Amino acid sequence: MSSPPESVDGDCGLIMKSCPSLNGDAVSNDFSCQMEENGEHNEDHCFVDLQIVDLIEKERKQNPELERMGELSIAVEYCKSRLTDKDDSGINRKQVMERLVELRMEMQVLKETKTGLETTDKMIHKVVGHEFVLQPANGRNPYCEACMSTIWRLIQKWRRCRICGYRSHDKCLESVRRTCVGVKVARPGFELRSDICKERGLALQNYKCAECKHPLSFDKGADLEPRLCDYDGQYYCPFCHYNDKMMIPARVIHNMDTEKYPVCRATKQLLNIVEKKPLIDLLTLNPTLFKVDDRLKQMQEMRRNILLMKCYFMCCKRAQKLRILQYLNRHQHFVETSECYSMNDLKLLVSGKLIPEIAGIVEVFRKHIMEECETCMGKAFICELCDDETVIFPFSKEVVICGECCNVFHSLCFDRVSRYCPRCKRRKSRVTPPLPEHEENQKP
Helix, strand or coil, rough: CCCCCCCCHHCCCEEEECCCCCCCCEECEEEEEEEECCHHHHHHHHHHHHHHHHHHHHHHHCCCCCCHHHHHHHHHHHHHHHHHHHCCCCCCCHHHHHHHHHHHHHHHHHHHHHHHHHHHHHHHHEEEEEEEEECCCCCCCCCEEECCCCCCCCCCCCCEECCCCCCEEHHHHHCCCCCCCHHHCCCCCCCCCHHHHHHHHCHCCCCCCCCCCCCCCCCCCHHHHHCCCCCCCEEECCCCCCEEECCCCCHHHHHHCCEEEEHHHHHHHHHHHHCCCCEHHHHHHHCHHHHHHHHHHHHHHHHHHHHHHHHHCCCCCHHHHHHHHHHHHHHHHHHHCCEEHHHHHHHHHHHHCHHHHHHHHHHHHHHHHHCCCCCHHHEEEECCCCCCCECCCCCCCEECCCCCCCEEEEHHHHHHHCCCCHHHHHHHCCCCCCCCCHHHHHHH
């Protein structure tokens, strides 16, 4: 049998896998030859696919911007012409029909996907950073945050921001003034307030709401009642402050206080978005907290060990195959840094749920390295400063790591020899010593 045609260039877009009946060389993928036990059927499939690829190549030379839908149309027309040609007796009509069905199904999926994307784009209405999506008519009736009236779902269209949750009548979208908090969080250098805000008098706000500038007064009715936001220390009107309660980052940072305090609507949306984002660097913001809180000290040690164990997993094929780091998928930032925490992390830490969870994961990691994987066990250390031949690891207890060469020693041995590292000494001894002065003078 003659040699198969050469592989079609990737730009063609229609690439078929090789057909055993022709040869084992790679031909292309989208119109792949479907392998069956009957070799004759394979030849029919490959012949049809090669003819289709040839037609598409010719069309692409005339129209370089040919898209996938156009390629499928050419293939469908070719299959239909072969089936309707009564004089063409050299084809297996069953195989051509199967290919035609496959092509039509792919065209239908492509049309539905394209229509769905266009519909989704039309359904999203963007206003001051919000991405409003039309909501269904079932469920309870919420409040419109733009006009502060009830949204009657059955008779009124309404939308909700898919980023921050802002709710509004469809007719009130143009009157939305509050910028989406997702825009603020996405700005480079965004940080949460880390200082506990002091209460300020209404006079500093000119007796007006900090957001909508609605008049405020303590003794002129409920509509003018000022409500304090514990996050930024400002007063808001009842239309901008629903008396929602949230954990305040500053109180957690300074006092490990996870109680909930009243916040305005915008602050609630902000804290909901950042709840699981690792934005709090406790070592920088309040380093003394680690000296007085045993939970933080224990958590910090486990996070340090996780980063050391990660070095083993990055070099272990078995660990990569097992995807062992996926145990931390709820706390993915733990494998990136040991300093930053999220509000959710600190809430779980104070409630006593985080330490048992992470301790269990660390134990799984430890067993893999020290008991189950020969590759990881082969990367253990032996203290060079004593006669103890027991293997140690960087994450073992009472060990110290050399800051220059990363060698591992027992901490007592390292302190006994005044923090002297034999490996560093050997490395320095290999450096070529400088020439004596009289030899340097003899150089031309």
